[in-house]
Amino acid sequence: SKSYTITLLPGDGIGPEVISIAKNALQLVASLEGIKFKFNEMPMGGAALDLTGVPLPKETLLAAKQSDAVLLGAIGGYKWDNNEKHLKPETGLLQLREGLKVFANLRPATVLPQLVDASTLKKEVAEGVDLMVVRELTGGIYFGKPRGFSTNENGEELGFNTEVYATHEIDRIARVAFETSRKRRGKLCSVDKANVLEASMLWRKRVTLIASEYPDVELSHMYVDNAAMQLVRNPKQFDTIVTNNIFGDILSDEASMITGSIGMLPSASLGESGPGLFEPIHGSAPDIAGQDKANPLATVLSAAMLLKYGLGEEKAAQRIEAAVLDTLNRGFRTGDIHSAGLNLVGCKEMGEQVLKSI
Amino acid sequence: SKSYTITLLPGDGIGPEVISIAKNALQLVASLEGIKFKFNEMPMGGAALDLTGVPLPKETLLAAKQSDAVLLGAIGGYKWDNNEKHLKPETGLLQLREGLKVFANLRPATVLPQLVDASTLKKEVAEGVDLMVVRELTGGIYFGKPRGFSTNENGEELGFNTEVYATHEIDRIARVAFETSRKRRGKLCSVDKANVLEASMLWRKRVTLIASEYPDVELSHMYVDNAAMQLVRNPKQFDTIVTNNIFGDILSDEASMITGSIGMLPSASLGESGPGLFEPIHGSAPDIAGQDKANPLATVLSAAMLLKYGLGEEKAAQRIEAAVLDTLNRGFRTGDIHSAGLNLVGCKEMGEQVLKSI
């Protein structure tokens, strides 16, 4: 039987709670599918800072690299908010992405019929939304050099960053996006600011070039300001969106809020080879940490993405996805997605119900 | 009686149609308030490209600089979309902003009770939204150097831009934002990405410093990805938002779409001294240009901002604002904001009705 090593990074806030639920779900589908998992739990983020003084210990990165896939809970919290940059939990996350070379971040935003009322958008606008943001994750202004602080000729302080893309960085994320959209509805919208930025002009040029390899996918281009509007006006117009690191950060969060169920949304970060990184898109929610209130479904669905995209275990992934839908259909809801008449449960109980459904 | 020179830049698409309505409104309030206007119409954008070969002729910039205020319609269109950068209508707009040194861009997003149904957000989420985005307009990644294209050590093409802010650029926009919010509900939210970008760390540091000059204004900070979410989740939480050029581009367009009435929203761009630049936030809408379908109210309200912020003519500004509300109350609507039972009119007729209300 197949055997995989999974690095678990519970992290901070509600991270440990949701990771423990997802681990149970993975263990159960493993036994049903004849798979074996070895779990390797490592410190990361604020938890690692407190324990070791750095947000991503060498041992954690090494364990992650040597495993078959990495499942992350969440990182960050008020406690570390004013840390210097190299001692921020977020810096650990960026180092992890860079270390694993996971340049392609897939962020689905789907409005489930069961949860359409959770959206702040009108029902007719929200229902049926099913889009995927493919965000470039290891380049652009997040990593570009030069960056830092300096002084100008007037003795004033300057803060600066570099938005930079090389052709191979654009080409490979474009290919992931075309492949992704081919498995969906075959419509790809590339988002940039090519009317102002040179980095975006190169982006648009390369994406257009790569399009010739995918004649079956319909490519369009949109400026980022317009995309931010169109997501509110008519999110159903989108199938797959591909964009750079910073625009992807902004638009994927906007898209996730449009579904109204941010506690439901998983993500996958993939490289050319090597282990993928899977995490819920929600944060560490320090205000509800340790209170058994968190919605574990985004992490459970991230575990499903791990099975599907990380290990190629499609059947096991489908078991988890079906179990989540079944649990919702049976009326169980955590506080963030609760509405009148449904069964309000905590994080643990939601986990039990998912296991039951599996 | 006071006399002002106003540079009119009709520009492209629906620009000329909406400018002519706004000019009529200005002329009428002038006669009522004992003001004199000298209008100076100059080419700009695609229209200037066709006429003179450049998107912002020297004569246009000079006329704008020598006038008391500048009113712009809209620029751009398919025809010039594939032009080289220095021959794009958008480049003319950036040159105009830079030339006039209008570093502070005020973009209100208000949901009028009359138009709450136009929003794609649920009524209870949209109603009462009344926020102002203060966008830095002449710095950051739009103008930062170095920028351009180059080749890396592997012979690959690179496209790059520089996000850079100097303390005085942050300080002056922060002050405009604090002043603005003081005249509103006294709550200022500064949006950045200080968990990743050095330019944002300096931004946050300086805004926090300037806050001590405004103890009556309540300052908060938010990451840009979260802000993009919060605008969808609960836009009413915002009073005034201050942010950099690119984040302001994205968030102000998102905020405007949340109102559902982008054809209604004006903007003002102001410098330390010298003429301000006033323009509707909508684009040139080439698909409906010349068909008498455009909504002129955003430009009419931009003329009101011109009177208020540009010339200090508060009473004349109020006359125009009141007239726009009155016209809406009397049931007149252009296509973009029309709903059943109301009086669908074209651009010209809407203009006539505004004059009547004045």
Ligand SMILES: CC(C)[C@H](C(=O)O)[C@@H](O)C(=O)O
């Ligand atoms: C925590 C932060 C560094 C991170 C990012 O900006 O990428 C987060 O917002 C995300 O989107 O995963």
Ligand SMILES: CC(C)[C@H](C(=O)O)[C@@H](O)C(=O)O
């Ligand atoms: C046309 C374009 C250059 C411009 C910008 O990005 O500033 C526009 O989107 C705006 O917001 O006024």
